Amino acid sequence: MGFFLIALPVIAVLLFMLFKNSIIQHTISLLTSSLLIIIAVYLTTDVMVLGSAHHTALGGIFYIDALSIIVLDIVILIGFMASIYSVSYMETEIKHGKIDRGRLRLYYILMYAFMFTMILALTVKNMGIMWIAIEATTLASAFLVGFYNDKYSLEAAWKYVLICSVGIAIALLGIIFLHLSSIGVLENNQFLDWIALYNNAESLKSPIVKLAFIFILIGFGTKAGLAPMHTWLPDAHSQAPSPISALLSGVLLNSAMYGIIRTVAVVNRNLGSSIYTGRLLIALGILSILTAAIFILTQKDYKRLLAYSSIEHMGIIAVAMGVFTPLSVFGALLHMINHSLTKAMLFLASGNILQKYNTKQISEIKAILKLLPISGTVFLLGLFAIAGTPPFSVFASELSIMVSLFTAKKFVVGGALALLLAIIFAGIAVTLFKMFYGNNQEEELQPGETNKAGTIVIVVLFLVISISGLFIPDELKNLITQAQNIIIGA
């Protein structure tokens, strides 16, 4: 069953190459993403019952445990939402003459190649192959970022490929050092195997492991959008088509963060404490949140603002991983889920706004609530949610991270985090809320939603984040606790 998870996107890519008719292409896309959901549900129950899922194919490199299934479920869920949203979104883009019909095929091929690389990164236990898959995510999504082929999107795509490839090359150096530290400890066929590394963590050579961690943190941190390596992120997120922005922000950043979390688990076990990794992660995390706060306050483009908000939330996750108590790791994983769903919803809603107003400038947009009654309302409430207002889910996870900071007696970090979150809330309020009121000067804009199916997706996501802020199902709680035990090693 797990094998189909990897095979399905590949089959989809091959089918897209065969069929030129766009109705068939939309159908293939919807079918594939629904099948992926079914497989994901099956695998999740598997992991919940058995603890992990092994597969014997290709020398047993496939391995899924509670930590990977959480990130994997986010990938597949947001992929499904994006595929529904894409149908009408891309048709509208074709109608407006932004792209021609032939490029729809390229879009789907690249989108499913992108999905494939992310799924691969999350289902292997070999750190080397995980690196290969994460590097491949950049290559698969490069042309999606540069999809509109104009000056702006090409610039964003070039920056994206170059900065991320170099960053990830540095992560490879870290993985080489990790490999070096395990020579003499592991058998030949266990090299770079995460489980073997983790089980034998105490006997790895600590000085090299420390060196490896710095390189891996910088490398995967580039991909996860941690400051000061974040410069590609606002460009890529703002220039990509909106469903792709949702995938980039909600999914890609998590996959890179997943690589960091796996390494942190090994390194902390090797060193016997979390002080070393904790200092680095908290420093980078706070720096990311600070950078995001400054740029959010002065932002003029709403998609870029959402991108900076992603940097902020990746920073929060990094800080929580740095604290490394059971509560903070729980908060980090929960925050990963909540941020992904909320941010995907906001990016999809911003796609509706972009297609209605045809501009990304905040100052040129007025009266969203009149013109787009449903997605406008959801966008407004979503902004409250992402800024951390109760009763939404982001508030719940931010609160647990905050509590964990103070119970770990990290008062300075906790205070700084609270202050910066307040500044970001104010920044979002000051810059974005003027979009919702006033009257639109241009008479030709008609009120009403264009992307019906997409709007339903947005509303469903909104309901999910509202309900999960008040109540987390026991199954999810158990799954996160399982993942937390894997990381901390209880």
Add this chain to the structure above:
Amino acid sequence: MSSFFDSLSILILLSSFILMANKMSKSYIKTFRFQSFLIALAAGIMGIKTITEEGRFDVLVVCLLIIILKVIWIPNILSKAYAKAEYKVEKDFILNIPILILVCCTLVVFTYFSLATIEGINDGMINVQVVNSVSVILIGLFFMISRRKAIGQIIGFLVIENGLFVTAMFSTQGMPFIVDIGIFVDMITAVMVLGIMVFKINEKFESINIDKLSNLKG
């Protein structure tokens, strides 16, 4: 044997110095070809050693792949892309060459002192091979910063990749085979993606000067 690898690693480091001193985009490609050839030589000798000692063929396969990809295929398509895109001769580097070379020397010294303090890499004496190959990575990174044209950045990226490969080879006798193959697949794709992008940038901006890419800020 180890003194032979020592001298090869020094030659590889030297080739990245030569790259830094190059003025023309065309000679970047030639120097890259030369450096890849040196790496293929090192991999070939190591491959023969592993066959006779352990009976493994994988390092020799990797050597063959380096010759096909890095010595022949990638330099060829880069020369083609360059011939299409380059019709104006522009000054490419930001600082002048003596300063660039001095910075490179500093990078090597920096690597030497930072790796000298780490136990586990050095068994009693400092491992010159690892110091040299990590320096190649840093010089590749600096090369990317110091050039303005897209082609310089691609070559810089490939030199980083070369440095990573030699680091892996000298420090760990090569990564697991499946990982090596995967890295090659990624590299081929990366070169193709970057090549197509250079072509598109040249079309839209009428130049491959990266300075022109400055619309997105803030």
